[in-house]
Amino acid sequence: MSTATAVSDDVRRSAREAAEGHLRALVGPRDGQGDAVLREDQWAAIEALAVDARRALVVQRTGWGKSAVYFVATKLLREAGAGPTVIVSPLLALMRNQIAAAERAGIRAVTINSTNIDQWQPIQDQIQAGEVDVLLVSPERLNNPGFRDEVLPRLAATCGLLVVDEAHCISDWGHDFRPDYRRLRTLLAELPAGIPVLATTATANARVTADVAEQLGVHAPSASVEEGDQRPSRESSDEVLVQRGTLDRESLRLGVVQLKTPQQRLAWLADHLAEQPGSGIVYCLTVAATQEVAGYLRDRGLEVAAYSGQTDPDERHALEQALVDGRVKALIATSALGMGFDASLGFVINLGAPQSPVAYYQQVGRAGRGTDDATVVLLPQIEDRDIWAYFASLGFPREEQVRETLAALAESDRPMSTATLETRVELGRNRLESMLKVLDVDGAVQRVQGGWVATGRSWDYDAERYARVSEAREREQQAMLDYLRTDRCRMRFLREQLDDPEAGDCGRCDNCGGLTLSTDVSEASVAEAGERLARPGVVVEPRKMWPTALAHLGLDLKGKIAEGAAPGRAVARLTDLGHGQALRALFREDTPDGPVPPPLAQAVMEVMKDWAPEWESRPDAIVVVESATRPTLTRDLAEGLSRVMQVPIVGTWAIRDHSVPPRAGQTNSAQRVAATRRRGGLDAEVPPGATVLLVDDQVATGWTLTVAAAAIRDAGASAVLPLVLATQG
Template sequence: MMSDVLAPDLRSRAQNLLSELAGTGAVLRDDQWTAIEALVAQQRRALVVQRTGWGKSAVYFIAAKLLRAEGKGPTVIVSPLLALMRNQVSAAERAGVVAATINSGNVTEWEGIHAQVAAGELDVLLVSPERLNNPDFRDQVLPHLAGDAGMVVVDEAHCVSDWGHDFRPDYRRIRSLLGDLRPGTPVLATTATANNRVVTDIAEQLGVGADGATLVLRGGLDRESLHLTVLNLGAGSKRAAWLAEHLRELPGSGIIYTLTVSAAEDLAALLKEHGYEVAAYTGRTDAAEREVLEGELLGNKVKALIATSALGMGFDKPDLGFVVHMGAPSSPIAYYQQVGRAGRAASRAEVLLLPGPEDKDIWRYFASVAFPAESVVRKVLSALDPQRPQSTQALEPLVDLGRSRLEMVLKVLDVDGAVRRVKGGWTGTGETWSYDRERYSRLDEARLAEQHAMTEYATTQMCRMEFLRRQLDDPELGPAPVPCGRCDNCAGVRFSAEVDSSTADATAERLSRPGVDVAPRRQWPSGMAKLGVPLSGKISEGPEPGRAIGRLTDLGWGQRLRALLDQPDCPAPDEVVRASISVLKAWQWKDRPQSVLALQSQTHPLLVESLAANLADIGKLTNLGVLPIRHDHVGVSAQNSAYRVAGLYEAWQVPASLPAGPILLIDAVTDSGWTFTMASYALRRAGAAAVLPFAIAATS
């Protein structure tokens, strides 16, 4: 432990490093120094829960540099997002810190970085939590880091908690890394968004903040630059029209968050038509394009990025002028995390929430893909071989889980010691594993409570900043009201909810243009033979590219389609028939359909059959009626592709003979695309020249 005599000199050196990092005008605050001194001089563990903009990254970069000057090894920073890593490496270089990152976007550099680690040439190594269990990294690089690390930093530490808003199972692997550190190695966990429950869980998972020997720095969450507003405008088209009309009024450049990829892409296209420099930034945006878009936002070359949560934690633009939410996140904690991007180094930033009637449906969908039931998890465990590794792709046909949920289950089981990731896939360990039913039940209850709180935020008359601070258990709040004086409830309405009628009409017309592509499946799922289905390789007898009127998440058609599908079965309304005709007129098919066939629907038979009949009559097509499901067929509720294909194989009673020419195949909803694929396969095998799928709605 460092002598107290050296503390003044240490603080002076820390101040000099901060000047290099943030500019000559930056002054090291007492609370930042408290954290740095605990890490460097006292080799303690620390948990820092401080608002966005407090300077958490300055603390760990300065501490890393000071530790290196004392002869300690490199600092390992576990960081969750590529955007965050890129920002942090740039920040480190400004302070003379030699930093490198290992992530999915720089695969070609991994070998050289591994060599730098082994040679002790790095001050800081940033890694994603997923990298900690990559077999090569875990077995070859991690032992060096655990033995030689000067400090370990867990950034965005709320991710370690399954009470947090962005739970990532791989974060829980960090506990193993910490357990292998040399005694006395300082550890820092940081986050801006953690209520009492999440803080407690971080302490349990990482062993930081759990005892008196650990420094806990937890500050107030008020952000004086943020001016919070809620505009309850209703339908997606009116909210989009409001943005088209008012976006120029918002200061500088910013981020407009949407809840779905399709909403981001639709809104970006609309705003571009209104002359705005904007771009969509979603999970579909590849890594190289994301980096370009981040640079354009940082350089104020765009007015806004229209983003999903893919642009989230750690994106650092100090002068970000506004954050708008086109739809409410499901948690006030997640909302505060995202709005915290704005106004870090500005005196004022506008934060607007435009909630929508579809928000709760989207929340329900994301909740439905949470951790599965025990029976499903047991099936995953029983499918694993303790000796022979199996890839996720190979496991899919053996369990009823989609790819992303299967990956999540395997990661949780890996952290719990029941499975192990090795070269070639996953193996079972044979260790006893118990399903924590009580914990998952509490998670469901907490999720519902947070959704209720988010709904309340949109309608509350109390100070909105105080509302968010109380949701995050701000330690500086007492029982008495603490109004911010800046939000719309405190300072009055600043933005009119009115939209010019011509803009509203034009936007509604633009978003109401029906027609989205339904891409055909190209490849059969692997391992179908294990399920007794003789299909493999490329799909040669499938459907042509299809169409749908709209997506259930669309800003324009989404609300109408959800309302139609939620009501009792009825004949196709006139607007649906007209929209279908519009889509068919614009369809650039190779050969015009000669007949129309309705898929038998379990939920909307009248809707589907009446639409097929209308289209046959208007388009002068032969009406083939309904393609019935075989009487002995069991319904399909499977969630992954292999099981869906197996469940739909030979499911239909195909007519003995089919007319010449392409068939227009009608269904109410398409989600995975496998129903259209399997029905088309059956029809093609029976002699159909081509099958053109058409759905009233697509799920995404």
């Protein structure tokens, strides 16, 4: 007889009564609605964990009550003498919400993350003393050598329940794959028999669900799958409950507003944001857009703030609380304000479309929690596909790059830091780190104190899988475009993309007739938006430190850049809403080389006029960066400035070695510095003590300008002022 069926009905009834009491403590009194009770699907998941010690994968919509399942299960397990619950949670904001919820139910919860390293030992002592009910850890901790080797084995041996929140991050088929989550396979393998495991997510289609189940050690033939409120089968305690509920969000009203220009879209926000119910989020695809949009809306008298992964952690917390409290109308945010953010929001607006319907469903799920009615609006942009293409370029590296990394580690007699590896492999820091994490989980490398080492184990490049993932991404992007054009129910469209078998027309969206969205924008708002977007000028911050480990590339450069460039200027970022559109067109590969277009030439002069008051002295000379791809454009820019400012061009940062490609090393700082030094050299007569205007067409990494500026300073200049048409950052 299996463990699941061996538990008596009396024990199950008693457990459910206790669970109902814990739920009431967790959610508190409900005004005029009576006591909270567990739904059958919630109890089914709790029962699988706390009574039958099974593993469960719960795919349920945002607001369904997934946190209630693991907190109630925690109370039941702790009362039965089990160890603490370990929750792997991806975001600090989510951790804060979960700790607050746990405290309401009398659950003692703590967190170990990168912001509280000084508290790790006291927390571990509390865990050892049995004083902690719930420990929340970030997935990044699972790959920290000290945590992995010292803390993790003890947790695996003593925990009473393991919870993997936002479990779609495990799957590289998912919209938000995170390599650190792959480390969970090791943790699962080390769990003693009988330790229940819960994985939860609100955004997983059938393929992601199957992949996550596989990562959890679940095989389809032995998993019992529920739909809706059906009870799980109980053939064996080893079986995993895979529970998929309806993904309808009855409070959401979805709509799309198609407007032709960036000015009209900004104007729509200015004219209609105040009409939206309560407070909410305006999602943008780039950090630059959050700042630009927030600045414009604040100028129009709206209480908003920008929020992104670059926002200081303390400021992020304060902004989140301001949104929860309704002290701001909206946060203008990237997807950094996403998973697990718990607030009663009246609207979500997307300025630009995410690259998949699943990612979009994740974002719109921030609205409508605790409210009966919430508005969701999508304002698509022409440039969305360019941004999708950029994110797609950051996928898993080519096989030769992986092999170069493994070879470099194998040849080293000591651990290599990521910075040192950068000098051997042409990959940027973030991509290199992500790749190494995947290789670590696959057993080919290991993170140790001091860096990374090769394990010597064989490793196969799964080209077929990576190609399938890439093809899946392309299909998702096409599906997002189809969502914009569909005349069918929008909620049904999203639910079908998530393989919801109960998907049906919602009756609430703009296509169903339940939502009417105005496309009207005032002339005054369009004019002000146009003025805002036409305002050129972006600061180009100088590089201040040389990359580490340049000695491995034969360069005697290290530490602080003593004599470099001053802060420079660009007309705009390529991702900007205003001049960015013209610059993207100018720098497309199929656009022929030619002089600076008149509108951009005018924008350059406006930038110079605004910038001039910050100069310590007016430029005495111009040095132009020679271009192999756009020589006419770059030379025309320099000559135009020379004529207007009456300043001579005294030379070039010249191409010396044409065998080095223009963008060599661009994904990696150390490689880029080395390539720039090999490729170019200063060919100019720099007047002693001169202030030099250094002119280039665009800046990607900033290292060409940095290396050229250092050479100009060495040649006798007192200051170097970089000027470019566009920056990619």
